Amino acid sequence: xxxxxxxxxxxxxxxxxxxxxxxxxxxxxxxxxxxxxxxxxxxxxxxxxxxxxxxxxxxxxxxxxxxxxxxxxxxxxxxxxxxxxxxxxxxxxxxxxxxxxxxxxxxxxxxxxxxxxxxxxxxxxxxxxxxxxxxxxxxxxxxxxxxxxxxxxxxxxxxxxxxxxxxxxxxxxxxxxxxxxxxxxxxx
Amino acid sequence: xxxxxxxxxxxxxxxxxxxxxxxxxxxxxxxxxxxxxxxxxxxxxxxxxxxxxxxxxxxxxxxxxxxxxxxxxxxxxxxxxxxxxxxxxxxxxxxxxxxxxxxxxxxxxxxxxxxxxxxxxxxxxxxxxxxxxxxxxxxxxxxxxxxxxxxxxxxxxxxxxxxxxxxxxxxxxxxxxxxxxxxxxxxx
Numbered sequence: 364x365x366x367x368x369x370x371x372x373x374x375x376x377x378x379x380x381x382x383x384x385x386x387x388x389x390x391x392x393x394x395x396x397x398x399x400x401x402x403x404x405x406x407x408x409x410x411x412x413x414x415x416x417x418x419x420x421x422x423x424x425x426x427x428x429x430x431x432x433x434x435x436x437x438x439x440x441x442x443x444x445x446x447x448x449x450x451x452x453x454x455x456x457x458x459x460x461x462x463x464x465x466x467x468x469x470x471x472x473x474x475x476x477x478x479x480x481x482x483x484x485x486x487x488x489x490x491x492x493x494x495x496x497x498x499x500x501x502x503x504x505x506x507x508x509x510x511x512x513x514x515x516x517x518x519x520x521x522x523x524x525x526x527x528x529x530x531x532x533x534x535x536x537x538x539x540x541x542x543x544x545x546x547x548x549x550x551x
Numbered sequence: 552x553x554x555x556x557x558x559x560x561x562x563x564x565x566x567x568x569x570x571x572x573x574x575x576x577x578x579x580x581x582x583x584x585x586x587x588x589x590x591x592x593x594x595x596x597x598x599x600x601x602x603x604x605x606x607x608x609x610x611x612x613x614x615x616x617x618x619x620x621x622x623x624x625x626x627x628x629x630x631x632x633x634x635x636x637x638x639x640x641x642x643x644x645x646x647x648x649x650x651x652x653x654x655x656x657x658x659x660x661x662x663x664x665x666x667x668x669x670x671x672x673x674x675x676x677x678x679x680x681x682x683x684x685x686x687x688x689x690x691x692x693x694x695x696x697x698x699x700x701x702x703x704x705x706x707x708x709x710x711x712x713x714x715x716x717x718x719x720x721x722x723x724x725x726x727x728x729x730x731x732x733x734x735x736x737x738x739x
Binding site: 381382383384385464468504505508509511512513514515516517518519520522523530535538539541542543545546547548 | 569570571572573652656692693696697699700701702703704705706707708710711718723726727729730731733734735736
């Protein structure tokens, strides 16, 4: 792991535990056993660290979504979206927590960039649902609200999903997929 | 509104916008046009303010849930739980945001007290689901995960629910209820 990645890793842990504002650059340096000054040879500011963490998490979510073949049947697309989302959260719980919690402490310009990426991500869910409605696979009155419902159910898992917990990612994905597909009026 | 309620109101707004750690007692006093010192005649510490906000939000959620007749058919219980949850979030968006976001900055003892109240609240959802499964109204493999799924979908709405937005609380409740009941294998 290069030094920059180590910094992001450690900062992600501290931000997710204490929050962005309660973590100083000195705290990050101390946790890495670095002199405060030498941190600045790798990273310009605390906001740069936050941006990298949040933006890389957005990369991960989007990479999963865009890797899904849009020609798959909507039901299969939705299943792959649910699996991808839970996988990113489980694999990167700390960075996902920072992504969900701390992004609002970015500057307004950077917040806009993240919002645009979140909208693009949400569109993958909405389009899969709309296409399922058109093909008669799903029955949903309002695909926008249905997409928000599904994403809400997925996002909040960062609060309770523990990859080392009694329910492994595979089992959780299976149960979540069944609940999501039924909510959309599809077969589970 | 008495002074203490005003303080909680203003602190709730500041905590929900900037986070607990980035808000000082001086910020709260300034927003209320109070001298810093006179704030302390009403409230002992910033943590006391946080505790009051979080605990009162828990009161509101629990009051709704315990007011529901447990002898109602499970489907009706679930509908009332969904309605109550969305109503509290819509009516107290700032305090609900602090409840969901900032409670982890309470001391460990106070966190335990809130966890116990959250568990009690979650149990209302789980029991309604279990009772629906027993009566054949719902079809769910794992009522615990189903309850977490429903609560996750409900909780995250604080991120996007805007009571003054295009979709009013009534319409949102109706759509959410349909999605939840279908997810549980019940009739929407």
